[in-house]
Amino acid sequence: xxxxxxxxxVIHYDGSSCNGCDIEVLATLCPxxxxxxxxxxxxGNPKHADIFLVTGSVNEQNIGVVREIYDQMVEPKVVxxxxxxxxxxxxxxxxxxxxxxxxxxxxxxxxxxxxAVRPEALIDAIVKGVAVLDEKSKAxxxxxxxxx
Amino acid sequence: xxxxxxxxxxxxxxxxAPVVGCLLAGLDRIISAxxxxxxxxxxxxxxxxxxxxxxxxxxxxxxxxxxxxxxALLFAWVAxxxxxxxxxxxxxxxxxxxxxxxFIMAAYSTRSPYAEVGAARETLQVMAYEPMVxxxxxxxxxxxxxFDVGDVLAxxxxxxxxxxxxxxxxxxxxTIKLRKSPFDLSMSHHAHQEIVRGxxxxxxxxxxxxxxxMHWCENVLFLGWIGMFFVWGNPLSIILAVAVVLAxxxxxxxxxxxxxxxxxxxxxxxAWAVALAAGGVNIAFLAFL
Ligand code: SF4
Numbered sequence: 001x002x003x004x005x006x007x008x009x010v011i012h013y014d015g016s017s018c019n020g021c022d023i024e025v026l027a028t029l030c031p032x033x034x035x036x037x038x039x040x041x042x043x044g045n046p047k048h049a050d051i052f053l054v055t056g057s058v059n060e061q062n063i064g065v066v067r068e069i070y071d072q073m074v075e076p077k078v079v080x081x082x083x084x085x086x087x088x089x090x091x092x093x094x095x096x097x098x099x100x101x102x103x104x105x106x107x108x109x110x111x112x113x114x115x116a117v118r119p120e121a122l123i124d125a126i127v128k129g130v131a132v133l134d135e136k137s138k139a140x141x142x143x144x145x146x147x148x
Numbered sequence: 149x150x151x152x153x154x155x156x157x158x159x160x161x162x163x164x165a166p167v168v169g170c171l172l173a174g175l176d177r178i179i180s181a182x183x184x185x186x187x188x189x190x191x192x193x194x195x196x197x198x199x200x201x202x203x204x205x206x207x208x209x210x211x212x213x214x215x216x217x218x219x220a221l222l223f224a225w226v227a228x229x230x231x232x233x234x235x236x237x238x239x240x241x242x243x244x245x246x247x248x249x250x251f252i253m254a255a256y257s258t259r260s261p262y263a264e265v266g267a268a269r270e271t272l273q274v275m276a277y278e279p280m281v282x283x284x285x286x287x288x289x290x291x292x293x294x295f296d297v298g299d300v301l302a303x304x305x306x307x308x309x310x311x312x313x314x315x316x317x318x319x320x321x322x323t324i325k326l327r328k329s330p331f332d333l334s335m336s337h338h339a340h341q342e343i344v345r346g347x348x349x350x351x352x353x354x355x356x357x358x359x360x361x362m363h364w365c366e367n368v369l370f371l372g373w374i375g376m377f378f379v380w381g382n383p384l385s386i387i388l389a390v391a392v393v394l395a396x397x398x399x400x401x402x403x404x405x406x407x408x409x410x411x412x413x414x415x416x417x418x419a420w421a422v423a424l425a426a427g428g429v430n431i432a433f434l435a436f437l
Contacts, residue, residue, distance in 0.1 A: 075204065
């Protein structure tokens, strides 16, 4: 049995979002929705986090930061692109300095669309992400068994 | 008290304390959630968290960090073993301090600015609570006539009747020891980031899991100290002690949820003032009257 899905700790990073999605992400984590019922804890430390919630698109300024946070996270880890900007660049896609969605910088596992993304959509995305987390955790266990 | 009893006690403590501590931590999270108008996680959530941490990839910033954390855990077990087999209270106090020192070394060894600030603050916390802890041992000796915890079972009245002021002092520093707000300066359980996450900033996966288990064991030991005040010759007194321990734990959760974190200056000053007023006065009375 994998325990990864029972205690998904999340970290939130604001790329170049207009802040609309950030407010929704924080609303999702606030007591009203009580994510802790499912073991969700909002950490600010990539080394402790399992799920990376990114809002906003990737641009020349933040691509290094996004990659750094991703690299510091310990396997198994999952990335959720929150909002249409994070999925594809959204309304800012043809800005001069915008590279595009988060998947231009790091591998994304779940895309949560919406402008801004609704807490309900985010919860769905996190649930999906948790399933991916479980798969990755199992794969890691098997590779450990094989002694890789 | 032979070495063998202590050894057996240590092994038993290492097996039982994590279970009890884990359940207490689960209760803590549920009660905290209810105080904030939330449903809260399942009772076994701390267990799930730790299992997950052990499932994670094993990464470490250097090769000694986990050894230090392991030593800290080991000495926490020994301290528990000494205490719960009725051993020497003074010995227990020194061993648990050694455990804290190992944990501080683990945090310093990572060379991360946040972890170093956390370690420096933990050192201050040790400085803040240690005088009261030593006065606790002295007070216990004056009240029970021995440092051996097991001898309380032969007393006619619990030590709380003579050293209740010391008990109040211990209650004060218990908040620091249990890492509860307002004194959770070096490593908080709630806001998990940067300085507030302090010591554990660089620890991840299995290392963080060990820290969590050590924290559970420490909690059980410290609550044991509280219970010790209420045990005497009457076997039923154990029930009274457990009831008091649960009440004190609830009080700590309430304090945790209702007070904002203070600066270290206030923590140090207030802890020493309490140690002097509560411990000092009580011991002076016992020693000179
Ligand atoms: S998706 Fe909409 S709300 Fe979210 S960051 Fe982009 S523009 Fe703002």
